[in-house]
Amino acid sequence: MTDLAATDALPRPKRDLLPVLLPAILALAMLPLIGSGSSWMTLTVASLAMGMMIFIMASGLTLVFGLMDVLNFGHGAFIAVGAYVATLVLLPLAPYVQADSLLTNLAVLAPAALAAMAVSGALGLVVERVLILPVYGQHLKQILMTTGGLIVAEQALYALWGPQIIPLPLPTSLRGSFIIGDVAIAKYRLLAMLVGLVVFCGIQLVLNRTKIGLLIRAGVENREMVEALGYRIRRLFLGVFMVGSGLAGLGGVMWALYREQVHASMGDDLTVLVFIVVIIGGLGSIGGCFIGALLVAMVANYGGFLVPKLALVSNILLMVAILMWRPRGLYAVTSR
Amino acid sequence: MTDLLTLAGVHTHVGRYHILHGVDFSVPEGQTTMLLGRNGAGKTSTLRTIMGLWQASAGQISLDGQRIEASATPDIARLGVGYVPESMAVFSDLTVKENLILAARDGPLDDARLEWIFGFFPALRRFWLSRAGALSGGQKQMLSIARAIVEPRKLLLIDEPTKGLAPAIVVALIECFAEIKRRGATILLVEQNFHAAQAIGDTVLVMDNGRIVHRGEMAALAGDFALQEKLLGLSLETHQ
Numbered sequence: 389m390t391d392l393a394a395t396d397a398l399p400r401p402k403r404d405l406l407p408v409l410l411p412a413i414l415a416l417a418m419l420p421l422i423g424s425g426s427s428w429m430t431l432t433v434a435s436l437a438m439g440m441m442i443f444i445m446a447s448g449l450t451l452v453f454g455l456m457d458v459l460n461f462g463h464g465a466f467i468a469v470g471a472y473v474a475t476l477v478l479l480p481l482a483p484y485v486q487a488d489s490l491l492t493n494l495a496v497l498a499p500a501a502l503a504a505m506a507v508s509g510a511l512g513l514v515v516e517r518v519l520i521l522p523v524y525g526q527h528l529k530q531i532l533m534t535t536g537g538l539i540v541a542e543q544a545l546y547a548l549w550g551p552q553i554i555p556l557p558l559p560t561s562l563r564g565s566f567i568i569g570d571v572a573i574a575k576y577r578l579l580a581m582l583v584g585l586v587v588f589c590g591i592q593l594v595l596n597r598t599k600i601g602l603l604i605r606a607g608v609e610n611r612e613m614v615e616a617l618g619y620r621i622r623r624l625f626l627g628v629f630m631v632g633s634g635l636a637g638l639g640g641v642m643w644a645l646y647r648e649q650v651h652a653s654m655g656d657d658l659t660v661l662v663f664i665v666v667i668i669g670g671l672g673s674i675g676g677c678f679i680g681a682l683l684v685a686m687v688a689n690y691g692g693f694l695v696p697k698l699a700l701v702s703n704i705l706l707m708v709a710i711l712m713w714r715p716r717g718l719y720a721v722t723s724r
Numbered sequence: 725m726t727d728l729l730t731l732a733g734v735h736t737h738v739g740r741y742h743i744l745h746g747v748d749f750s751v752p753e754g755q756t757t758m759l760l761g762r763n764g765a766g767k768t769s770t771l772r773t774i775m776g777l778w779q780a781s782a783g784q785i786s787l788d789g790q791r792i793e794a795s796a797t798p799d800i801a802r803l804g805v806g807y808v809p810e811s812m813a814v815f816s817d818l819t820v821k822e823n824l825i826l827a828a829r830d831g832p833l834d835d836a837r838l839e840w841i842f843g844f845f846p847a848l849r850r851f852w853l854s855r856a857g858a859l860s861g862g863q864k865q866m867l868s869i870a871r872a873i874v875e876p877r878k879l880l881l882i883d884e885p886t887k888g889l890a891p892a893i894v895v896a897l898i899e900c901f902a903e904i905k906r907r908g909a910t911i912l913l914v915e916q917n918f919h920a921a922q923a924i925g926d927t928v929l930v931m932d933n934g935r936i937v938h939r940g941e942m943a944a945l946a947g948d949f950a951l952q953e954k955l956l957g958l959s960l961e962t963h964q
Contacts, residue, residue, distance in 0.1 A: 618801035
């Protein structure tokens, strides 16, 4: 039978489910080591919430690398700027933040998050046009330019707000925990998980159900052919870069509220973490990035509980282990 | 007969390398022009330069009277140029359907045109929802060609479509190109398989060392074995 009539079935693509199962396997494996069911549950929820926040920050970076082949070492600047913008919005609205009403709290949190995304996205537009456009296709120069951009952004934040840590208290109704049996689940962590899931599902929906998403997936695989089909991929690059920057800004807000503080070097601190997640996941893979973020958060939380000294190097150890198993990350994008 | 595509004194540099050395030719509207030559003669580079994937460093390229040598690739495609690269370049992670949806940039897929395409390539209907990466080489080539013709195009640039394919698929491709031509498209086709080139081409161009060294009717070259041997290195055994 020739390929022409093709009555034979295609070989079924192998479903690679092991990376998807890894977080669940890791969580179950930790249960006997931790011993206490309530501690395990608290650590697991904390890991999921932390993982979702890291995913929000890292998702833009992995898309930017996958589609544009740009190594943006300045991604942390968008995180810090997002956090500062939210602080600017929330501090004058302190009475509403402290009101004991979930609706009132959310009514001020939502515009703060939107403002953070808008400003980070707009900053992304400027960075792409000014810093990245001249160095497309030149990785070394991209690293130099974007690292320089991060330093400039960090110093600008120092100059504007000073070196001190700015407290950013959680809204009243998001403080405290839900107590289920002897398990305490922090309310804010539930919100963080919810927002992370919404972002993940939103990205998946756009990538798999819209023509823009098809273009992004096709562009990650073969930019040249997308252009040969008549699409101006530079505009798509810019759009993805702005959305990625905006998501980093949202992640910055979530992280700042999680830590209840903002400081100028927070973007710098998180850049390494975000890069580890993107590398673990497979450069350009959103699904890999999601699993990578969960794994990093789990290793940090479980490791910090079981062997506190190990927590300092747990992320690097995890990355080394994953890359020894899968040198191109959990889900390698086809063309890379 | 008017010329749809004209190249005049086109030079192309890729990095330090001078690939095309003043390429001159015209492609008549509604005809299939074969671009032949040995490996490394500059055929693929010529198509890439026309498509704007490599910028011409000198010379003029005109499509339907409009200068395009300085245009960006998407703008050239939007003038009505379909491109089938030698590598096929199907999007492996996308399904057959998604590959064609992307290629139909002017709107939704036209059912009648799809049926026409499925007439040549029934495998594409069967594997409509399969990932393109799972297709065989021949099926990927069908998809790559289907992508270029899913909407009517003025000019099709096709690079070595029969390379490595089974004879039955080559026959189907030849029928497909003949039908595309009957529908009024102009084709510039790079081909190494001389038998396929004979069956498809109206006119022929032969390249060597980045230059056009022969142009004429396909039938004339097909009947002149000595010229074939001189230009293409084809021996008599090739025809037996």
